[in-house]
Amino acid sequence: MSAEAVGAAESAGAGAASGAAVPEVTLLGVRHHGPGSARAVAAALAALQPDAVLIEGPPEADGLAAAAAEKEMVPPVALLAHVSDDPARAAFWPFAEFSPEWVALRHALDAGVPVRFIDLPAAQSLALGPRGGDDEEDRTVTGEGDTSGGDGASEEGEGSGVPGGTSRPAPVDPIAPVDPIAELAAAAGHADPEVWWEDAVEHRTPDGDPLAPFAALAEAMAALREHHPAERRDLVREAAMRQQVRAARRAGHRRIAVVCGAWHVPALAAMPTVAHDRALLAGLPKKAKVELTWVPWTHRRLSQHTGYGAGIDSPGWYHHLFTAPGQPVARWMTRVAELLRAEDHPVSSAHVIEAVRLADSLAAVRGRPLPGLTETLDAVRAVMCDGSDVALGLVRDRLVVGDALGEVPDSVPAVPLQRDLTRLQRTLRLKPEAAARELVLDLRKDLDVERSRLLHRLRLLGLHWGRPARDSVNSTGTFRETWQLAWEPEFSVRLVEAGQWGTTVRSAATGRAVAEAAKAELTALTALAEQCLLADLPDALPEVMRALADRAALDTDAGHLAAALPALVRTLRYGDVRATDTSALTAVAHGLAERLSVALPAACTGLDADGATARRAELDAVHQAVALLGGATAERWADTLAALAAREPHGGPATGVPGLLRGRAVRLLLDDGRLDAEEAGRRLGLVLSTASEPADAGGWVEGFVSGGGALLLHDPVLLGLLDGWLCGVSPEAFTDLLPVLRRTFSSLETGVRHTIGSRVAAGPLSAPAGAAVPDAPLDEERADATTEVLALLLGVRVPQPRIPRQVDRRATA
Known part of the structure; x- marks a missing residue:
């Protein structure tokens, strides 16, 4: 073994023991978010009783460390650092209850000894940009597989969704990252690194010398680093850590405990010269101005491998292993049984006993010292879930991952917008929760109206804490809203970013809406106007309406107008219940409808099959919107439908309106009572004559019938005309028409289809106008x-x- 490896092992195991005058530095190499490492750190600190604790993390957070001792601070939590003038450039340092760093932090605070963070300052790490380059884009730096610790933070740029993202500098060196756990597992002859780590560390109860595990791990890491050189970024970070260790020695501390990723232990054990470290740090970019605070975190976010996640597949399981005082498998099976019973699965105490026995047997067969997560889940599937992966998926989601959401005390620094949101959440009794839940609001109640306004304002700011449920969006009622609520940790960054628009939720939403109105297109403006009304932003609505009127006056695209009108009219429905003034919207909506009545006939000419299908959906939506507007606008729209129905393609498909749209226009006029059944039958007869193209006639029938097949049951003349036309179509044309006919009649209700079939089977359906079809014998x-x-x-x-x-x-x- 090299001298570096010997030095690392000695420093990790016993430190320098040459006398009281020489500071003793004990290096405790850990795996981030590992419950076994956390237990080992707790035992080692209890034995060492250090007078200073140094933890891998941003030094700017030293002033926030004391908040971890407050009773209102409940992990999982995270340190959030962001660039002051660019909040999108942010990084998180997550801490769970089973994180070794959190255990060390709480030990120092409880013991009343100084605690310091010793990693590269956040001001420099954020200025340095993302770790590595594109080849490392998906590497989570605080992941479960990162024994070394990486950056100790999850970074995200402007909505990149992956670590890093603000800028993409070229890699500083071509060294490929190494997975220490995989290397050690392979050396031990294990194919699965996680199973090996679980058996070697997580299942081990500290006994004997509490420093022995750290000495062994330090020796292994020193051997690995001989064959796998560190990246330049790690070398820079380790130089910064050594500078902080030297500062602690100069401060007079004699028993110093350093908790860091095990990968860094060899570099911190063999201390080079001060000049060497200064040279490494000299090439760093200029520090960015950053701000730090504590924010709540979730187990679910810890389980994600990209973005702000930490890559821990089973945080709920890890939390259980760390907090269970004894018999963790039996206690785990009891929790599983409790969950399944709550979901109406028949699980008894006998199931728990048999599941524990099976897990123990599987561990023995597989040569494991104790049942791990794999054995427990296999036992749960076989005994409690009857082999079903559906019930097992519930266990994975609720227990293996979990919905734990941390809490942060009010004493922690926060941006004004965050404080205003916290105040509103308390006032409106809307507690943030990581688990998704449904919230039904009755807009006739003042409290629910305020809740709705808050959720809509947050959506304007990009904080989708609440998402409208499908039945709420499609509902024709005006007093009921259904939301799906789920709080995500990255909303803390969104709040910092939204601070540029205002210091309160209302002012920030107003500022964001005004800014968006200046650059939005017509369709987006209608949606924005709807959001402003739902969010009750009277200061933003005039600007949005002014922009909407300007865009509507200049936009001649019928598709844009058709997409914008329904959203405007839908917004008008909420005026009565919400007591919102919608007069400005009403005027714009009538104007859009008038323009659309003029532009639509020409826009429906010369369309292919796909274009006609898309236009038909717009036609239906606009018809429903105009029906709500009523008055002269509805009369003008009826004239437009009549014009559409009459524009037949006499000179070829490019000269007229497709049959699908003409048939649909006739049906809409018939349903509104502006066309009687006799006239509709006459037009159907003309379309189904031999002079018409079968494909055009089939489209006409589809547009006419798809509004509801009961019409054919009540009017035997129409059914007779359709039956006679189908019987007279040539075999070649019928083959081409078959897909259209199947699509048309498959949209009808089952009972309607069966009744039509029975009437056709009863005999000839041709009859004079007004005559009834003869009944079956x-x-x-x-x-x-x-x-x-x-x-x-x-x-x-x-x-x-x-x-x-x-x-x-x-x-x-």
Whole structure:
């Protein structure tokens, strides 16, 4: 073993023991967010009783460390650092209850000894940019597989969704990152690194010398670093850590405990000269101005491998291993049983006993010292879930990952916008929760109205804490809203970013809406106007309406107008319940409808099949919107529909309106009572004549019938015309029409299809106008079967017919 490895092992195990005058530095190499490492750190600190604790993390957070001792601070939490003038450039340092760094921090605070963070300052790490380059884009620096610790932070740029993202400098060196756990597991002959780490560390209860595990791990890391050189970024960070260790020695501390990623232990054990470290740090970019605070975190976010996640697959399981005082497997199975019972799964205490036994047996067969997560889940699936992965998925989601959401005390620094949101959450009794839940609001109640306004304002700011449920969006009612609520940790960054628009939620939402209105297109402006009304932003609405009127006056695209009008009219529905003035919107909506009535006929000419289908959806949406507007606008729209219905393609498809749209226009006029059934039948007869193209006629039928097939049941003339046309279509044309016909009739209700089929099967359907289709012959045998029931309902007695012996009464009934 090299001298560097020997030095690392000695420093990690016993430190320098040459006398009281020489500071003793004990290096405790850990795996971030590892419960086994956390237990080992707790035992080592209890034995060492250091007079200073140094932890891998941003030094700017030293002033925030004391907040971790407050009773209102409940992990999981995270340190948030962001560039003051560019909040999108941010980084998190997550801490769970089972994180070794959190254990060290709480030990120092409880013992009343100084605690310092010793990593590269956040001001320099954020200025330095993302770790590595594109080849490292998806590497989570605080992941479960990162024994070394990486940056100790999850960074994210402008919505990149991956570590890093603000800038993409070229890699400072071509050294490929190494996974220390995978290397050690391979050296030990294990194919699965996680299983090896779980057996070697997580299942180990500290006994004997509490420093022995750290000495062994330091020796292993020193050997690894001989064959896998560190990246330049790690070398720079380690130089900064050594500078902080020297500062602690100069401050007079004699028993110093350093908690850091195990990968860094060899570099901190073999201290080079001060000049060497200064040279490494000299090439760093200029420090950025940063701000730090504590924010709540979640187990679910810890489990994600990209973005702000930490890459821990099973934070709920790790939390259980760290907090269970004894018999962790039995206690875990009890929690699983409690969860499954709450979801109406039949699970008894016998299931728990058998699951524990099976997990122990699986561990013995697989040569493991104790059952791990794999064995427990296999036992749960077999015993409690009857082999179902559906029920097991519930266990994975609720227990293996979990919905824990941390809490942060009010004494922690926060931006004004965050403080205003916290005040509103308390006032409106809307507690942030990581688990998704449904919130139903009755807008006739003042409290629910205020809750709705808050959620809509946050959506304007990009904080989708609440998402409208589908039934709420599609509902025709005006007093009920349904939301799905789920709080995400990165909302803390969104709040910092939104601070540029205002210091309160209302002012920030107003500022953001005004800024968006200046650059939004017509369709986006209608949605923005709707949001301003729902969020009750009277200061923003005039600016949005002014921009909307300007865009509507200049936009001649019928598609844009058709997409904008329904959103405007839908917004008008909320005026009565919310007591919102919508007069400005009403004027714009009528103006859009007038322009659309003029532009639509020309826009429906010469469309192919896909274009006609898309235009038909717009036609339906605009028709519903105009029906709500009423008045002269509705009359003008009826004239537009009549014009569409009359524009037949006499000179070819490019000269007229497709049959799908003409048939739809006729049906809409018929449903509104502006066209009688006789006229509709006449037009259907003309379309289905031999002079029309079968494809165009099929489209006409689709547009006409798809509004509801009951029309064909009530008007036998229309059904007869359609039946006669289908019987007269040539075999070649019928083959081409078949997909259209199937699509048309498959949209009808099952009962309607069956009744139409029975009437067609009964005989010829052609009949003069106003004549009824002859009924099918009376089935006397089936009619007699109802006699007894009818007599019972009417309260009369009828003589029982004599039934031959050979006839089964059940068959007769």
